[in-house]
Amino acid sequence: MAAIELPLVSRARTHGDRLALVDAAGAHGYAELLDASARVASALLGGADDLAEARVCFLVPPSFGYAAVQWGVWRAGGIAVPLAVSHPPAELEYAIGDADASIVVAHPDFAEVLRPLAQAHGARFIVTPDALAAASTELPAVDEARRAMMLYTSGTTGRPKGVVWTHASLRAQLETLSEAWGWRADDRTLLVLPLHHVHGIVNVLSCALWNGAACEVQAKFDVYEVWERIGSGALTVFMAVPTVYNRLIAAWEGAGPARREHLSAACRRLRLMVSGSAALPVSTLERWREISGHTLLERYGMTEIGMALSNPLHGERRPGFVGAPLPGVEVRLVEEDGSAAEPGAPGEIEVRGPGVFLEYWRRPEATAEAFREGRWFRTGDVAVEEGGSYRILGRRSVDIIKTGGFKVSALEIEEVLRTHPAVAECAVVGVDDAEWGERVCAAVELRGGEALTLDALLPWARQRLAPYKLPRALQTVDALPRNAMGKVLKPEVAKRFA
Structure with a gap:
């Protein structure tokens, strides 16, 4: 074991035999996650002392195996580059090539697609069963200033860019969200979001694991199964995008009176329900409140900044607003020339804080253009501040x-x-x-x-x-x-x- 461990790993050791993840294969504790991720890390190292920020692209469905591979990359000193299970080969190949991946890891279901792509780019190819079966070896110390993961996001230049997070920026996000949303060890959440996107990776999976909570994982969204899990009364936290809430509303409306009553009562046993990644229509918020008793907590973020604004855990959540800056996050509204917007007037949102990304991968010009002096990130989104809360008006770019x-x-x-x-x-x-x-x-x-x-x-x-x-x-x-x-x-x- 390394002398210095990443906080996510060292915190997991304090959670002992608590339940960490539940997937189609069963229940998995934190001790099992630590063991599995150490095996994956050893397999990735392949006898080397440290991956030294080598990029590891991996395509694993949402599952315990996903978390084991993600943590394994981090513990080996690599940069985790999650690929999307929904993407066609052309997009997978683009990410592997743009990241200049040294290693490609695939679940067996995707081996046939990924193996030739890895070979074409000269990357070592590993399937998850082999990685999970490896013998554990000594792992390197990984400083938090190192690059941790790279998420691909589309921009006005067309092709997706790799957004690089460090372990320190990840930690900053987990700490601020844990404080703002009251995460605790006895929470239990359900992941229904993709795991190549900050919403699923950080807000749900990593926040749960940071706090010793349990995360149930749904490999593919199924509206009736989601209602089944909500109806079980086991969940305390649920996060999704507006599209998911619209589908849940439609399924609820299609159920019989007794079933509706049961599901609505079960919703009221959750302590927190959150919506993000897209603007939440007020009509959806109001209908969900009628059904569930919850006023959805809407927040604002993006791949480059994680979460920046949030409605309060306790207090008024205003329909159409995304709240105030999260702990440790600075937000300002500016004119196109960078001068401060007049009070009450629209302006572009700029964000600064320890959770902001490091760089666009191998795109120094794009990175420089994304920031103003003082490391203020230019989001391209326009908002107005009213009564201490922000309302998003739209984006500067129609593209x-x-x-x-x-x-x-x-x-x-x-x-x-x-x-x-x-x-x-x-x-x-x-x-x-x-x-x-x-x-x-x-x-x-x-x-x-x-x-x-x-x-x-x-x-x-x-x-x-x-x-x-x-x-x-x-x-x-x-x-x-x-x-x-x-x-x-x-x-x-x-x-x-x-």
């Missing part, structure tokens, strides 16, 4: 779409659609949607003599885009609206889908 809790680049989708043989030119926009927050819509100019429908496009697009990036509406146009400089007028495009 960022927030759909189903994911931030998607319209430019990236456009680049893919332009490779379709029938498409000459296209414009992708986000249009307000009650279920998804925004839905992805595409307007296309066709090549001469070609025809294209959404039904015809989707099978082709599924091979190239993640499910949440797929267009949900398609219109063909003779010519896209443009200004005098030839730039597509996206607000005009969006009106076609309103």
Whole structure:
């Protein structure tokens, strides 16, 4: 055992035989997680003393195995790069190549897809059963200033960028969220979120494990199973995106009177229910409050900053607002030139604090552009402060779409659609949607003599885009609206889908 351990690991040792995770394979304690992650770390090291921030891409469904691999990467001194189980091979290959991964780890279900991708990039390939079966060896001391993980997020430049967190920034997030949301060892939560995204990784899984709580893991979202777990009365905390709450509402409304009454009563036994990753429609908040008795705690964050603003655990939660700065987080509103916005006037949100990311992986220019002097991160989101609470008005860039809790680049989708043989030119926009927050819509100019429908496009697009990036509406146009400089007028495009 190393002389210096990461706080997440050393804290786990104090939790003894407490329940850590529950997945399809059964229940797993903290001692089992420590043992399994040490085995994974040893397998990754392969006789080396320290991975020294080598990137380890891994594709493991939400499960105990996911946590064991994630912790194993960290304990071996590597940078954990989680891949998305929903992504097609083209997107997986992009992440492996952009991260310059030294090692690729895959659950057996994904070995056939990932093995050739790893080989093509010269990365060592390991399947999870082999990693979990390795003998434990001495592990390195890992300083908190080191890079810990890299999450891929879309931006205005099109292709996803690797957002690098250090162990110190992760710790800062876990400490502030534990304080703000009252996490404790007797909490029990249910993970229904993907684990390549900060919401699932930090807010749910890591917060639970930081505090010695128990996390039940649902490998794939099932609205009826979620209601079953809520109805059991075992859960104390639940976090999801607005789309999930809309589906829970629909399922509740489809149940009989006795079942509804039982489920509503069970909701009231939870101490906290949170919504994030996309704007929460006031209509959803109000309907959920009628059903569950909970006013959802809405918060604001993003991959680069973790969580920055939150409604209070105790106190008034204002519909349409995302609350005040979390402990240790500084927030300000500025004009486009960086000067302070007038009180009560809209401004771009800028955030500073120990939980802010370190850098965009191997993109020094993009990193420099993302910050103002003093390490203030420029979120690109516009808000107004009213009575000490922030209300999000929108984004500076029309090329960022927030759909189903994911931030998607319209430019990236456009680049893919332009490779379709029938498409000459296209414009992708986000249009307000009650279920998804925004839905992805595409307007296309066709090549001469070609025809294209959404039904015809989707099978082709599924091979190239993640499910949440797929267009949900398609219109063909003779010519896209443009200004005098030839730039597509996206607000005009969006009106076609309103």
